[in-house]
Amino acid sequence: MNKNPNTEKAKMSTDRKQASGKKIVVALGGNAILQSHQSGTYEEQIANVKKAAKEIVKIIRAGYRVAMTHGNGPQIGNLYIQNSLAGEAVPPMPLDACSAQSQGMIGYFIQQEMLNELSKHNIDLPVISLVTQVQVKASDPAFKNPEKPIGPFHNQKEAELLMQKTSLVMKEDSRKRWRRVVPSPEPIHIVEKEVIKSNIEQGYLVVASGGGGIPVIKKKDGLMGVEAVIDKDRSACRMGIEINADILLILTDVDRVALNFNTPKQKWIDRMILKDAKKYLAQGHFKEGSMKPKIQACIDFLENGGEKSIIGTLFSAYSAIQGKSGTTITKEL
């Protein structure tokens, strides 16, 4: 690898630009950074981001141009719990402010560990995390029907009490656990689109639209934050389209996409063509709020100029790019 021409190029580049290869948007799942079996300490999250950075630097050394985004599900859940539990002492912040906080924190983790891993390979490439607002429609049906679960689980009693005391909406899941649900509106516009593009054109490694972006609506007197959480895969797809990326790489905590998931007929998929992905989606193979939005994002990306969509795990990102792991979706075989 050390003789890789693109590494050399990056190494010797005086203006510190990325190589001129294919453009990839890498989307790190928030639950890959803070994994469900972990309590979510600082050390755990840094360690996961370190592992991800090793993989992503392999991709950069292979000559790809990388832009990054990330989820924030578990992290914003924790911020929401902290805001609730400390509510007597500190005025709780709404979800747009918490989303901005998570962009700062996760952006910092990624920025630091990417810089550290890059410097191990003598690649002198600036990494930059941008606070990103993403516009949604005030008329989005999601505001009337909140469906995205967030924060801690409650039993029915607790949930009913909370709904009496507050304006929170709680829903019961398939395992009879109650959780707050919030709107997850469609991203229609990345407010900071131009600065994201121009920094990518500068050749920098840009981290943007973290957590799906800070949800804002446009009122007559300007932008205003809203209590919502935007799906990070939808925003990653939008970012990929905006910056004319060739590849959308969604990194999560499952290695591949499966049909008939969790049934005796379960079948892992290595490659899929667009037509089949749409068919399987229609047949309901993919779980709401989990694999379904990922597949939908992959489809939208391919239907809007993308060349390839890939779903894989955080820790095998490079082999996923090579088609050795994960699920690759293309227009044709």
Added chain:
Amino acid sequence: MNKNPNTEKAKMSTDRKQASGKKIVVALGGNAILQSHQSGTYEEQIANVKKAAKEIVKIIRAGYRVAMTHGNGPQIGNLYIQNSLAGEAVPPMPLDACSAQSQGMIGYFIQQEMLNELSKHNIDLPVISLVTQVQVKASDPAFKNPEKPIGPFHNQKEAELLMQKTSLVMKEDSRKRWRRVVPSPEPIHIVEKEVIKSNIEQGYLVVASGGGGIPVIKKKDGLMGVEAVIDKDRSACRMGIEINADILLILTDVDRVALNFNTPKQKWIDRMILKDAKKYLAQGHFKEGSMKPKIQACIDFLENGGEKSIIGTLFSAYSAIQGKSGTTITKEL
């Protein structure tokens, strides 16, 4: 004002650059965004940033090129309280992560309200907040002698209990109130210096080094966050020097600098020359951790190529630039 040539220039600029006038670093005090008499709700902080944005847009319309930074004292204090009170449920994050969270949140507030105010004047200027790491020395004496108070006040009993139970250092203030103290090391290097500079060269309105920057030290295997808070005025000065700014404008919650503050001989100062500022500083006219670091930042800025340093209130920033309010410090009269 509508016929201001610079406004017109901004209005008609196709490449969306700021005017080519003097370069100013504007430092918003965290305690001007979350004021001591306020509880610190989302609405209060947004309203304060809105007021600041009105003033800063006046400065931009007058043809100055503005870069911004901000403090985070009260905000990181609140994050620290939330982390402590929710510690049983959510693993508390250390100060570097909280600092990154505050950069995301306050950067978002500034970005949104600056965009809103700019668009009221048909100025199409991108605003961008950058997650910023600031390097400090592991050998900085501040780590042996933490002095920056943070978070809630305690009585002696509580403080002693906390010191027994945890590794926290608590100190008593002049009013017999106990508070956690943390190291406030000297900023030696802005890690994201190059991207800050290049985005300013692009003509964008850049918000960076929020809260003094995320404190990191350099170890053999790379950058690592530390439990510290960097003084935002010192970092603002460093940023001003790095980007060759002409003016450093420190906006806080007092209108002007005073000699013999809070004494019968108190005297407000409108203008000072560098020599006198250094003399008054040496004479101990300026309060530790309050006006002293601001004056020190103003002096350092002028001694490193700056033309003018100004201290004023958030809400009269434009008149301060004009010399109609605040305290202006220059090399010579």
